[in-house]
Amino acid sequence: QQQVKQSPQSLIVQKGGISIINCAYENTAFDYFPWYQQFPGKGPALLIAIRPDVSEKKEGRFTISFNKSAKQFSLHIMDSQPGDSATYFCAASMGWGAQKLVFGQGTRLTINP
Amino acid sequence: NAGVTQTPKFRVLKTGQSMTLLCAQDMNHEYMYWYRQDPGMGLRLIHYSVGEGTTAKGEVPDGYNVSRLKKQNFLLGLESAAPSQTSVYFCASSYPGQGAPSPLHFGNGTRLTVT
Numbered sequence: 619q620q621q622v623k624q625s626p627q628s629l630i631v632q633k634g635g636i637s638i639i640n641c642a643y644e645n646t647a648f649d650y651f652p653w654y655q656q657f658p659g660k661g662p663a664l665l666i667a668i669r670p671d672v673s674e675k676k677e678g679r680f681t682i683s684f685n686k687s688a689k690q691f692s693l694h695i696m697d698s699q700p701g702d703s704a705t706y707f708c709a710a711s712m713g714w715g716a717q718k719l720v721f722g723q724g725t726r727l728t729i730n731p
Numbered sequence: 732n733a734g735v736t737q738t739p740k741f742r743v744l745k746t747g748q749s750m751t752l753l754c755a756q757d758m759n760h761e762y763m764y765w766y767r768q769d770p771g772m773g774l775r776l777i778h779y780s781v782g783e784g785t786t787a788k789g790e791v792p793d794g795y796n797v798s799r800l801k802k803q804n805f806l807l808g809l810e811s812a813a814p815s816q817t818s819v820y821f822c823a824s825s826y827p828g829q830g831a832p833s834p835l836h837f838g839n840g841t842r843l844t845v846t
Contacts, residue, residue: 627771650832661735661821661837662774669831707773714828716762716781717835718789721773 621645622710624722632730637695639725641708644689648710652719653682653693656705665706666693698729733757735838737822743844744812752807752841754822762825763805764789764835765797767818774821780805812845819843 624641631637643651652667668675668682668691675682681694695702705726709719735756744750754763761782766774776789778797786797794816796808805824809816819842823835 622773624773652832652834654835659839661823661839662835663837664834667832667834711832714832716764716779717825717828717832718764718776718779719774719835720790721766721775723771723773 621720622708622722624708624725626725627723628726628728630728630730631698633698633700635698635729637698637702637727637729638692639706639708639727640690640692641722642688642690643710643720645710645712645720646689647712648720649713650711650717651682651684651691652709652711653680654707654709654721656707656724662707695727698727700729700731703727703729735822735824735836737820737838737841739841740839741842743846744809745846746812746814748812749808749810750812750843751809752820752822752843754805754807754838756803756805756822756824756836758824758826758836759802760824760826760836761802762827763799764823764825765795765805765807766821766823767791768821768840769818777807777820812843814845817843817845 654662655665656662708722764779765777780799783802
């Protein structure tokens, strides 16, 4: 039972292009939606996160778009750079206590120079 | 300040053997977690702890046990390893959020192969 579905599994983008990764969730009780970035041999690290009371959050070149009615959210990476090549995971959780994150399947992003 | 440290980094076990994975954090975080990462499945929560002496089951707890005797350490045990437990294991920690959930800080993982 995959409560958070992520697509695509892999993505290749040219340097300077826009990378878009999509996620859909099922549990309407989720109220926190982070994105984690993982480089080979390392653990995931928080990139950006959003709460459902806003439709968009931007931090530098990274933007989360959130559609509560469709139960979907996406990550947009503007002006993609080779250093952005990594695996990206969307996730969801509820409450402010221990973050029992439910992760998507992951997207391997490659930025070609 | 090392953050979250996992030992060992790599391990090969034979079916039926047992082992313990150690996680140590130096950030004085209350919460600690064990996840496993498998290709095409993302990360799945095995067990977690909200404080010293407490543990709780996550999404995929079967075949694993945990202990949190000290606040800074969280141990994951495999009593009788099975090939299905071949995976990369990640430990993480976080603190109680104030106004918003706090991020998870992950270690660099333990790659376990069960033959």
